[in-house]
Structures are given as C-alpha cells and as structure tokens.
Amino acid sequence: MIWPFKRSETRSTNQAPGGDSYWQDFAALRTGNKNPEGLAAVWACVSLISETLASLPFAVYQGNDKVRSHPLHKVLNRMANDGTTAFEFRESMTAAVLLSGNAFARIERDHTGQVKALHQIRDVSVLRLPSGKLAYEYSDNGRVVRLLQGECLHLRGRLGNDGVLGMSPIQIARSTFDLALEEQQHGVSTFRNAGRLSGVLESAATLKPEQRDSLKQSWQAQYSGTGNAGRTAVLEAGLTFRPISMSLQDAEWLASRQFSVEEVARIFRCPPTLIGDLRNGTYSNSSEMFRAFVVTTLRTWMTRWEQAIEAVCLSEAARNTFYVEHSAEGLLRGDSTTRAAFYASGIQAGWLKPSEARELENLPPIDGLDDFTANDGKAPTTPTPPYPSKEAE
Template sequence: MSIITRIKSAIGMEERAVLGVNGWPVPLSATSVTPATAQGVSAVYACVQAIAETTASLPLILFKRNGDDRERATDHPLYRVLHDMANPEQTALEAREYMQACVLLRGNAFARLVRGWDGQVRELWPLNPDNVQVQRTASGLVYDYTKDGVLTRLLSHEVLHLRHRLGDDGVLGVSPIAAARGVVELAIAENQHGVSTFTNGAKLLGVLKFPGKLKPEQRQAIGASWASQHAGAANAGRTAILEEGVDFQALSMSLEDASWIEARKLSVIEVCRLFRCPPLIVQSMESANYSNSVELARQFVTMTLRRHLIAWEQAIAAKCLTDAGRRTYFAEHSVEGLLRGDSVNRAQFYASAIESGWMKPSYAARLENMPLFDGIDDAAPKTSGTTTAPQPYPSKQQEAMA
C-alpha cells in the first residue's frame, strides 16, 4: 500500500478496486436508494404519482361553521391559498402535489407560511426537504433552511410540516423507501439486469476457452474487444472469428429460465405494499376484473388516501389557523367524486335519500352537475308504501284465475 493510499484511507477517502478475481473488471454496485433512483422503478413512480396527483387534485375547501351547518369560507384568505393559488408562482395543485410526493419519497414535507398584516396565511411556499434541518430547542422546534448558501431559521408557526409516519425521535417522519430499502434495491437490480441482458443481445452468448492462462490486462483487452464486436442487439447473430487456439462454447439462458419476468411482477406487488396502493391503481391488471375494479378504487380512497388527507387537514388546522380560528373554520377534502359508483347505484342512492326526506332533488341534481328547473323541489316525494306491486304477465293472470 502506497503512502498516498494510506493517507486517503486515514481520512476516509478509500478507492474501490476496479479489478476483481483473476483481473476481471468488477461492476460497481447500483447506486444507493435515493428519491431520484427510487423513482427509476416504474412501480415506485406510479405509486407516488397516483397518491400525490389524486391528493392534490381533490378540492381542499375551507369551511366555516354556522351552527349545525357549514358553508364555504370563500372570503377567508386561506381559502384561496388551499383551493386556487398557493403562492404567486405555484397553483394549489402544484404545491400540494410536490409536498405529497416529498412525504412519500423522503418522509417529510415542508412549506413556509407567509402571513399578512392580520396574521392570516396568504402564501404557502414548498421547501426542498433536503435543505431543511429540524432542531428541537427549549422554545420548540426550529427549521433551518439553506438556499444558495444563505441560512434562514424559521420558527414552528412559520412552517407547515407533514410527516409520513412519525419516527422514534418524535420530530421527523419515516420514508417508505428508507424503511424498506431492500425492496427498492431489488427492483432496481432487476431493472438493471433486464437492461444489461437486452443490451447484450437478450441472451448469454457463451464462454471463450483459452489454452493458457491470461494476464489481467489481457483479460480486459479481450473482454472489451469481444463486447465491442458482439454485444448489443445490433451485433446479435454476427459470426465470431477466433484464433490462437481459442474455443467458443455457446450457452443458452432465457429470461424465463431465470424467472425474471415473474420476479418483476412480484416487485410491483412489493412496492405497492410499501405505499398501501392497490396494484390496479398502477396498472398491474393480472387479477383485475370489472367487479373488483370498482371496489379497489374505493379501497384506494379509504385505505390509501385517507391517512394522507387527514394529515393535511390536521396540519392546516394546527399551523394555519389560530385557536379562535379553529373553533370557527376547518379544512376538508371533497372525496365524493372518487367514491361515486355507476349510474345505477347513484340513481338508487338518490331515490332512497329523496324518498327518506333528507335530500332534495335539487341537491341531487347539483351533485350530478345537471341544470335546475323551476319547481324541482315542489313535487312530493314518493313513499315506499305507495309503490304498487308489478302485475304478472297476462298468461300468468289467466292461470291464477283458472
């Protein structure tokens, strides 16, 4: 070991050897799992986008309590921030989608709250979680945000903080891809295996047999020369020219033999488990049919999105509203559109609600985005007692009279 190598090792600057056993090159391992590399797996990207896009596209409405009823607080400054424009540069959907993706990939999402002269939140600016350091002080949590070399310290009431799942430190959330890093690493390795296999002609061509022992530099030169002439789909089927007693032994190994395709399917299921996302949502259709597709869509709302929606609503109440404001205002997502069934089920639901007397026909028409007409609510609802039983066919009537 040279003195330079020893100095590098002492200060933690080790160099990985590029030659392995018998001088053959050692391929560097896949990069560590990061939010960027994890999204290279299509299942991870699809799960994150399905949850983030759906959460952000749902109407997030600020309501005002009015006795036992409620109404939209359209005159409140926070209503526009949550529903229309998060800040002058980003729409509410764009800001919320980015923050929800940060929650899923990094476990945490941060946004700086800008208040007006009256103390009400008027702007919400998402922050890159990689540039935020959270510290616990005697006065509470503080958030150190670094951008372009400038450090800004934000107090707890100035930051909207979303956590995926609270970690052991009680401050930061835990990311699914960090908690189950091996699942994502396996999916990345399978993806790289497929790329390498197809790059080299979609099969293992064979082995070269030499009569003597090769030096490490000879192995590298021969390997590079062989790869340049025969590797890749464009070189598939080319005739090899050998000399100096070299023998080529052909081998055959298909992707099915290695169960690569089945392993890829299993990786999709494993990734979906991390995000509690039904495989149908990310277009894994192996076990899907019409009957369970509708139910899985409902399951996506109740078992996947519900936790994230409540996290948004409670964080907004805690950071964007005062104690007095929380007694009057609250934020809530509108998920009725996702939970709607087909036309037959909706018609039966509306008919039952109108017949029971707790829904007016005009309200049902608004839910269906239909125009109203005069007197729509004037007609008395039918009751189940007035519904006459269907008459049998004439032939059946004659048989009963006989």
C-alpha cells in the same frame, strides 16, 4: 370581514440556536447512483396517491356550510402562491412525504395574520427550542432562514423514534427497493448486450496479455449490444465459447420483477390494478379495490392534510369555528352513471338536496328546486310564454 386570528408567539430577533436538532439525509433516499423513483411501480404509486389527493376539493367549513370567502379557501383550491397552483403544491407536498416521510412549506400571512400563500421549502433542519417548541431552518440563496413552529406547515408520515420527523418508506424498506433496482439494472445490462448472458472464450493455447486484450475488444465490438443481436460468431485458433450464467427463464427474472411490483404496491398500500398490474384484475374486484383504496389509503392522507392545515393555518380561536375537509365525492366525476345514481339515492333518502347535487356538479342554482317533493315530485319549470296558434294566423 375580519377573520379571527391571534398569534401565540412572536419571532425571535437574535436567532439563537435551539436545543436538539433533527434532520434527514435526503441523499440517503438514493441507492448508490440509482433513484427509487426510477422504478415504474414507485412512480405509479406516488403519482396515484398524490395526484388523486391533489384533485379533490379541499374546502373551509363553518358548521355544515362552505366558506368560500375565507382566505385559506383560495390557497387550498386555487393558487397556493403566485407561481404555484393549489393542485401543484398539494401534489408536490404529498409526493415528498410519500418518498421522504416529510414535507415543509413556509406560511405567508397578510397584515391581519391570515394565510395568503404557502411556499414549499426543501432541505430543512428541524430544531427543538428551549421552550419545547420546534423551529425550522432552511437556506434561501445562501442565507439561513429560521421559521417558528407557527410559520411552517410540516406535513409528515408516521412519526419516528424522535417524535419529530416522519419515517421514509424508502429508508425503512430499503432492501425491497434495492432488490427491485438491481433486477431492473440486470435487465438493462442483459438487453444492452443483445440478450446474451456472460460466458468465457476457451483456448487450448496460452495467450499473451496483448492477445487477450485484442480478442476481448474484438469480441465486444462485433457481438455485444442490441445492434449485433443474431450475428454468427466466427471463432479462430481453436477458440470455443461456453456460457456460464443461467438464462433469464432459469433465474425466473420475470417472476421476480412481477413480485417486486406487488411488494412496492404493498408498501404504499396501493392496489396493483390501480398502478397497471392487471394480471389478477377483473371488473368487479377492480371496483372494490378502488373503493378500498379510497377508504384505507386515501382517507389516511386526507386526514394528515386536514389536521396539519388546521394546526398551523388556523388559530386556536378560529379552530372553534372553522375546519377544513376534503370532498371525496369529486372522485366520481369521471363516471356519470355512478354519479347520477349516487345523487338519486341521496335525494330519495332525504340526506341530499337537489340544490346540493347541482352545486357538486358546479351547475347554477334553480329557485325552488328543493321544494319539488311538495309539488307532486315534479321539479319546478320555467313558464313557457304563449305563442300564437296557426288558427290565429
């Protein structure tokens, strides 16, 4: 079958530079030499959203029917390209948007113009051409490659002031991540020094520079580090040790670390219980927070993906016939009891057919299954062949 496709523009051969240029400093996502992804809460939030979204079925529809034979269906659900599965591609693209606000993929088409593969690209500069359309430039083995607007999938978060690039939550809430990173580094430094806070060695006598250096090196060698924790210090020549810092308890370091987890979860709109913070979690509120996560957080990202795919992977003519949509019912796969209740209520209410429930479970179809309501509520059964009775023997 030839799927409807029509190119709206052709590639420029002279590669003339465009007008305005938009680019993002991805190195600025780091704080000094620290990477915000090193925070457990950041990693957990990004993994929760990207992995959950990538695991959902992402089907191509014509009306109410799935069109599994459409070329785009395989790209979105099986293999994004020869070296990347659809799950890996969608997970990586979503994670990139969550951290940097933008993700880009080169669209590879076949001879009929249909999408045959999607390749994620990085370090992309976005140009606005004199025609008003966008172009995307990236480096491929030292060669600058320019893609036209219809040749690049641009997935982005909330638009910034330029109306082109999405905003990065890492950059917008930099102070929050800075504080969390500093708290983490403070804990690392403290325990690296055997949990002992800094202090001063006092002496009534005046020490020469070489004596001070020797004393410092000797003290660090004997009493610094976790391997030396609990050792008894021996002070000579009237030396005394006086701590000058607050304890971790006085500084409420642990409370600050816990609050940072809540702040990070708030930025990514993830319920704390879903990223391992169970201090206020119960069975009932955890279930409700998961439902809220699907409705308020995951639904937003599903919509971003669906509209971005339709905008560049389907032609204008195809969009009048086809559309793409996630199936959130896949989230119920891990709970057989809830899944069975969901199917039963749908079948009894009449908005779900038994054959559709079997399809959601990847089970083979049964002829006549949807007619069981007309058969006194009994599902069709396979006739049992007659067997000889014992009397006949």
